[in-house]
Amino acid sequence: MKIDILTLFPEMFEGVFSSSILKRAQEKGLLQLTTHNIRDYTDNKHKKADDYPFGGGAGMVMMAQPIFDCMEAVQQGEPVHRILLTPRGKLLTPKKARELAKMDRMILLCGHYEGVDERVSTIIDEELSIGDYVLTGGELPAMVLVDCVSRFIPGVLGSEQSAEDESHSNGLLEYPQYTRPAVFRGMEVPEILQNGYHAKIEQWRYEQSMQKTKEMRPVLLGRFGKIED
Numbered sequence: 001m002k003i004d005i006l007t008l009f010p011e012m013f014e015g016v017f018s019s020s021i022l023k024r025a026q027e028k029g030l031l032q033l034t035t036h037n038i039r040d041y042t043d044n045k046h047k048k049a050d051d052y053p054f055g056g057g058a059g060m061v062m063m064a065q066p067i068f069d070c071m072e073a074v075q076q077g078e079p080v081h082r083i084l085l086t087p088r089g090k091l092l093t094p095k096k097a098r099e100l101a102k103m104d105r106m107i108l109l110c111g112h113y114e115g116v117d118e119r120v121s122t123i124i125d126e127e128l129s130i131g132d133y134v135l136t137g138g139e140l141p142a143m144v145l146v147d148c149v150s151r152f153i154p155g156v157l158g159s160e161q162s163a164e165d166e167s168h169s170n171g172l173l174e175y176p177q178y179t180r181p182a183v184f185r186g187m188e189v190p191e192i193l194q195n196g197y198h199a200k201i202e203q204w205r206y207e208q209s210m211q212k213t214k215e216m217r218p219v220l221l222g223r224f225g226k227i228e229d
């Protein structure tokens with residue numbers, strides 16, 4: 001999958017894209033990540049990419065011109081799914097992430113300041129938010145989206161199973177995990193995990209998932225087995 005990211009702060013992506021699983025996915029050729037600086041597409045000599053809002057109000061608004069020009073240069077007239085990261089978007093869910101993982105190409109636009117000139121919505125296919133809180137810009141949400149979607153691309157994770165085993169993938173939170181040693185500072189790994197009966201371990205994990213979900217996110221239990229998001 002090829003993902004282009006339009007941003008005013010391309011340097012923010014460097015560490016995240018050159019580490020761990022995202023790094024390996026790019027080395028394996030499963031993922032191609034490119035950042036583009038919107039400021040490079042401004043048509044004024046001060047490289048100004050934002051301006052005061054019509055009608056007044058606090059903060060600055062990202063201008064349409066550099067975004068349109070940057071989008072056109074990157075898209076090259078090809079059919080590409082274009083996403084704006086904004087707190088007013090639809091919520092990114094595991095269902096949405098799985099759906100996006102099937103795409104060949106995406107362009108992510110990171111909003112900043114108080115917002116983006118509304119005319120930009122004419123070159124956007126979908127607006128997404130990563131949660132009901134407001135961040136200083138769309139860069140962290142774009143990184144979250146890339147990371148979350150990549151996990152569903154076949155071959156990105158070590159074993160295909162792991163994307164399905166985790167919290168939320170079946171609508172429940174994940175069961176507790178342990179590794180060696182069996183006893184650490186007097187705390188012992190539950191007996192059932194040590195004796196190796198597969199069916200019993202599955203049952204224990206299911207019960208633990210249920211219990212954890214009831215305790216931490218009871219609202220999820222109401223949805224379990226009904227809708228998948």
Ligand code: ADE
Pocket residue numbers: 085086087111128129130131132133134135136137138141
């Ligand atoms: N930009 C600022 N806050 C955001 C959020 N919660 N989701 C997506 N983009 C954002």
